[in-house]
Amino acid sequence: MKKTQNVLIKGTKDGLTLHLDDQCSYTELKRELNDKLSESSRLNEESPLITVKVKIGNRYLTDEQKEELHEFVRQKKNLVIDSIESNVLTKSEAERMKAEKEIVSVAKIVRSGQVLEVPGDLLLIGDVNPGGTVVAGGNIFVMGSLKGIAHAGAGGNTNAIISASEMMPTQLRISHHINRSPDIKEDVEKKDMECAYIDQNDQIVIDRLQVLIHLRPNLTTLEGGS
Amino acid sequence: MGEAIVITSGKGGVGKTTTSANIGTALALQGKRVCLVDTDIGLRNLDVVMGLENRIIYDLVDVVNERCKIHQALVKDKRFDDLLYLLPAAQTSDKTAVQPEQMKKLVDELKQEYDYIIIDCPAGIEQGYKNAVAGADKAIVVTTPEVSAVRDADRIIGLLEKEEGVEPPRLVINRIRNHMMENGDMLDVDEITTHLSIDLIGIVADDDEVIKASNHGEPIALNPNSKASIAYRNIARRILGESVPLQVLEEKQKGVFSKIKKFFGVK
Ligand SMILES: Nc1ncnc2c1ncn2[C@@H]1O[C@H](COP(=O)(O)OP(=O)(O)OP(=O)(O)O)[C@@H](O)[C@H]1O
Numbered sequence A: 001m002k003k004t005q006n007v008l009i010k011g012t013k014d015g016l017t018l019h020l021d022d023q024c025s026y027t028e029l030k031r032e033l034n035d036k037l038s039e040s041s042r043l044n045e046e047s048p049l050i051t052v053k054v055k056i057g058n059r060y061l062t063d064e065q066k067e068e069l070h071e072f073v074r075q076k077k078n079l080v081i082d083s084i085e086s087n088v089l090t091k092s093e094a095e096r097m098k099a100e101k102e103i104v105s106v107a108k109i110v111r112s113g114q115v116l117e118v119p120g121d122l123l124l125i126g127d128v129n130p131g132g133t134v135v136a137g138g139n140i141f142v143m144g145s146l147k148g149i150a151h152a153g154a155g156g157n158t159n160a161i162i163s164a165s166e167m168m169p170t171q172l173r174i175s176h177h178i179n180r181s182p183d184i185k186e187d188v189e190k191k192d193m194e195c196a197y198i199d200q201n202d203q204i205v206i207d208r209l210q211v212l213i214h215l216r217p218n219l220t221t222l223e224g225g226s
Numbered sequence B: 001m002g003e004a005i006v007i008t009s010g011k012g013g014v015g016k017t018t019t020s021a022n023i024g025t026a027l028a029l030q031g032k033r034v035c036l037v038d039t040d041i042g043l044r045n046l047d048v049v050m051g052l053e054n055r056i057i058y059d060l061v062d063v064v065n066e067r068c069k070i071h072q073a074l075v076k077d078k079r080f081d082d083l084l085y086l087l088p089a090a091q092t093s094d095k096t097a098v099q100p101e102q103m104k105k106l107v108d109e110l111k112q113e114y115d116y117i118i119i120d121c122p123a124g125i126e127q128g129y130k131n132a133v134a135g136a137d138k139a140i141v142v143t144t145p146e147v148s149a150v151r152d153a154d155r156i157i158g159l160l161e162k163e164e165g166v167e168p169p170r171l172v173i174n175r176i177r178n179h180m181m182e183n184g185d186m187l188d189v190d191e192i193t194t195h196l197s198i199d200l201i202g203i204v205a206d207d208d209e210v211i212k213a214s215n216h217g218e219p220i221a222l223n224p225n226s227k228a229s230i231a232y233r234n235i236a237r238r239i240l241g242e243s244v245p246l247q248v249l250e251e252k253q254k255g256v257f258s259k260i261k262k263f264f265g266v267k
């Protein structure tokens, strides 16, 4: 009996791609993958590592299975898996992604000792007082004064920004970068709204809000806008 | 039924006890029936400031542990005709001797008898604070014009906002020294109020007479001639719902007016 192939190896200009069928069982897939990778062993031990993309169609792999796949391929060949692409997401992943994209607005004063945390962007209608902290997976927009601590991109997003009408923070954090306020505060006139972002030198810098229009075009979510 | 107001601050020594004694006295001067409750167990001094120490027989801990009836523990202020009473704190126990539920029950009982229950809260945010706010309907936060006191006031306001059944707190700024504010060496009233964004219910000058009066067990509110006394009486009137302008009105108006001028571009 001639079976349809569950494993296809394709070479593209970007490297190798492994297409894994999404209809057969996972065990079957592994067996066939094993055969395929063993028979086409034209590469010898010394040849350099080749990265492969794995496309698994509408199959969902658990983290353990993904880990197993990584190991499996690595043992067989001089191959390493670069990425595993699936068309499907679990509900919780989808919810997390949605939450990270969402902008949550909160009207309150975040006072000393309080922590306000959101998974996505934060729009705070109020102030962050000294000793208060706001944390967001995405960007932070403070409509009032920011006098406490703000941590944007808390999950590691270095593109996140922090903006405030009155930027007088005790500390700013974006992703893993930390920037504390200067020890000597010069008594400046009240300025316009400002923003903080990570620049090319991996430093958190504070600038006019308007610079973001060029630096962070992704802040625009309006579709089809001109 | 009366209402219970807790006087709190976070930071110690900013004038909670002084404010409690004087607001209570000023309310009694307005003819209200007032019961002062000292919840600073172990460090009581509302009785000393009121000059009632030598008449204490039972205390708050005795009441909640049912060693006596409430009325047995209440100390009457003889300067008033049956208007002002004090429920003293225990000096020998510690703050864990009372639980918030017990305090709530006690305050609810007092509310049947009195127009105002003024609760003097200990410093800090632990058990003593929790006891003090348990029965309160309203809260007054006391601060001085110092950064650290304002910071702690902010913390306390944050906690009070989470208390169900307690109205948004109002602010007393105590120990104001005009010359320092004018020179910019102290936070000014506007700065503090904007920063904390709660309603201001009164400002009290730093006044040696306050200390003298406390040392004599005569709250300053009884003396009609001092600036601080007028300030406390004004706070009492505001509690009663009157709208009384702030004492240092001139200064405040100047500030507001110059801002408006700037807005309209007038020089
Ligand atoms: N307006 C004022 N002018 C001058 N002295 C004042 C004023 N208000 C309070 N004081 C003084 O400050 C000191 C502390 O006041 P008080 O005992 O009322 O503070 P507290 O907040 O109750 O302190 P604790 O946290 O220890 O309970 C006292 O000596 C008091 O007389």
Ligand SMILES: [Mg+2]
Binding pocket: B016, B017, B018, B040, B045, B120, B121, B122
């Ligand atoms: Mg006290």
